[in-house]
Amino acid sequence: MSVITVENLRHTYSAGTPFEKVAIDDISLSIPAGQFVGLLGHTGSGKSTFIQHLNALLQPTSGRVLLDGEDINKDKKTRHDVKWKVGLVFQYPEYQLFEETVFADIAFGPKNMGLKKEEIEERVREAAGFVGVKEELFERSPLELSGGQKRRVAIAGVVAMRPEVLILDEPTAGLDPAGSRKIMNNICRYREQSGATVIIVSHNMDDAARLAERLIVFDHGHVAMDGTPEEVFSRPQELINIGLSVPQSTAIAMALREKGMPLEGSVFTHEQLLKAVAKAKGVALC
Amino acid sequence: MLKDITLGQYFPGDTVAHRLDPRTKLILVFLYIVALFQAKGWVGYGLVLLATVVCMAVSHISPKNIFKGLKPMLFIIALTAALNIFYTQGTPIVEGWIITWEGLERAVKMMLRITLLIAGTFLLTYTTSPMALTDGLELLMNPLKKVHVPVHEITIMMSMALRFIPTLIEETDKIMSAQKARGADFENGSLIQRAKALLPILVPLFVSAFRRADELAVAMESRCYHGGEGRTRMKQLKMAARDWIALALGLLLLAAVIVLKHFGL
Structure with a gap:
């Protein structure tokens, strides 16, 4: 399994023109195999630029990206092959569907890998299973599906490459609560069964708090905070200053503390909030 | 770029x-x-x-x-x-x-x-x-309106086409990145292979262009657009x-x- 190491990564758009813009500046971090990482940050904070470096879609202006200690931009071949290992699902991935059938679309990635027919079929079934796309949809056109189904087919298209690192940019943007819950659960299941590293870019603080083991907060091309959800959400004011929100429970806890209720510890889930309030009030929870 | x-x-x-x-x-x-x-x-x-x-x-x-x-x-x-x-x-x-x-x-x-x-x-x-x-x-x-040339329609189509060129370029960029992330190769191979490799870009691009046109039409109609007849301008030339x-x-x-x-x- 793969370890991602980023060393002094820096990326400048339109370098040398009047439109020059530093998107990310001197980022160094390491993501161990199997970790579930949430990437937070407001629009334009550089998180999308950052994730496109992890599978060599963008090349760093300076600095290096290492996968298992090997520079992924070493030559043309590694730059191409890293895409099988690091799967990237873009925002609104349903707009990239193009094949005539759902099956063919999910098979696009594995086909590009040059796999045999049986292997492709096995992977397509497996990926469809992970994201909950039923096999009777295989022969339908992806354009006939509903929004949520399209999104899941698109995610399956990346999962079918069996990436060791799965990166998703806002996978639940624009979906209804039931649809987003389903997708988040599918991603969790993929991670459990494959042991892959998962990096999710999200605006939804509640999802990030509930699922991720580690949160990295981007601000103006820098890493502003990096730690467990406990650590990050114990500094809610900083998050708000950056222009992000905090989970509902954290916001309630902040308000209660302001009113004088002595809540202990870091609060970012409903259970923690309940426990903390019960403790402060001296009530036993049944 | x-x-x-x-x-x-x-x-x-x-x-x-x-x-x-x-x-x-x-x-x-x-x-x-x-x-x-x-x-x-x-x-x-x-x-x-x-x-x-x-x-x-x-x-x-x-x-x-x-x-x-x-x-x-x-x-x-x-x-x-x-x-x-x-x-x-x-x-x-x-x-x-x-x-x-x-x-x-x-x-x-x-x-x-x-x-x-x-x-x-x-x-x-x-x-x-x-x-x-x-x-x-x-x-x-x-x-030319006197001889039934649809002048207003021609010019509004022109300005829309101009307006959407940057949007479509951005969209193409995005779709290309997404397909590259799935291992699509646009640079290598014979001419025919490279032409075929464009399909994964063109299909989504056309789909989204049609969707955009549809949305634009609805948005214009919901603002009571009904062609050039009786239309006034904010900026009078x-x-x-x-x-x-x-x-x-x-x-x-x-x-x-x-x-x-x-x-x-």
């Missing part, structure tokens, strides 16, 4: 050239082109060149930008020049050579003519926003004194060139 494409790019500014009514500028370009094709002798060409330089100075457009736009046309300019040099009869430069003095003169004039033609039209698009340009066109073509002066100068240029031609200059 795809984003760097310049296509009749507009440079915002606040010069007299920017403030001129788009109708004036369209007519001026028309007069300019006629004058350019009427010019015969060096004096005539010199006069048009002078007019171009003055316009460039007035609109604060640097020659660098004009030359940048000329780049794609270099091949055509060079080809025209070469043909004129080699295929004109006359007195050879050196005895026995195919190159003649007449050919050389014609080649230089042709190059000058094409360059000035492009420079003049660039000055129009550099100083006029696409919206103003289509507005001006619509008003100029208004008389009005001819000012400077417009009449500019037009007079344009006519003067044309007249001068024609008179010079008459005297063979």
Whole structure:
């Protein structure tokens, strides 16, 4: 399994023109195999630029990206092959569907890998299973599906490459609560069964708090905070200053503390909030 | 990068050239082109060149930008020049050579003519926003409505097409990245393979273009758009004194060139 190491990564758009813009500046971090990482940050904070470096879609202006200690931009071949290992699902991935059938679309990635027919079929079934796309949809056109189904087919298209690192940019943007819950659960299941590293870019603080083991907060091309959800959400004011929100429970806890209720510890889930309030009030929870 | 494409790019500014009514500028370009094709002798060409330089100075457009736009046309300019040099009869430069003095003169004039033609039209698009340009066109073509030419429809289609070029470029960029992330290869392989590799870009692009067109139509209808009939404008185009002066100068240029031609200059 793969370890991602980023060393002094820096990326400048339109370098040398009047439109020059530093998107990310001197980022160094390491993501161990199997970790579930949430990437937070407001629009334009550089998180999308950052994730496109992890599978060599963008090349760093300076600095290096290492996968298992090997520079992924070493030559043309590694730059191409890293895409099988690091799967990237873009925002609104349903707009990239193009094949005539759902099956063919999910098979696009594995086909590009040059796999045999049986292997492709096995992977397509497996990926469809992970994201909950039923096999009777295989022969339908992806354009006939509903929004949520399209999104899941698109995610399956990346999962079918069996990436060791799965990166998703806002996978639940624009979906209804039931649809987003389903997708988040599918991603969790993929991670459990494959042991892959998962990096999710999200605006939804509640999802990030509930699922991720580690949160990295981007601000103006820098890493502003990096730690467990406990650590990050114990500094809610900083998050708000950056222009992000905090989970509902954290916001309630902040308000209660302001009113004088002595809540202990870091609060970012409903259970923690309940426990903390019960403790402060001296009530036993049944 | 795809984003760097310049296509009749507009440079915002606040010069007299920017403030001129788009109708004036369209007519001026028309007069300019006629004058350019009427010019015969060096004096005539010199006069048009002078007019171009003055316009460039007035609109604060640097020659660098004009030359940048000329780049794609270099091949055509060079080809025209070469043909004129080699295929004109006359007195050879050196005895026995195919190159003649007449050919050389014609080649230089042709190059000058094409360059000035492009420079003049660039000055129009550099100083006029696409919206103003289509507005001006619509008003100029208004008389054609009498003979049932759908002038308003033509111009609104034009302005929409211009408006969506950057959007589509951005979209193409995004789809390309997404397909590359799934291992699509656009750079290697034979011509046929590369043409086939475009399919994963073109299909989503067309799907989203149709979706966008649909959404745009609904958005326009929900704002009660129903064609050009009875439509008023927020920005009324009005001819000012400077417009009449500019037009007079344009006519003067044309007249001068024609008179010079008459005297063979």
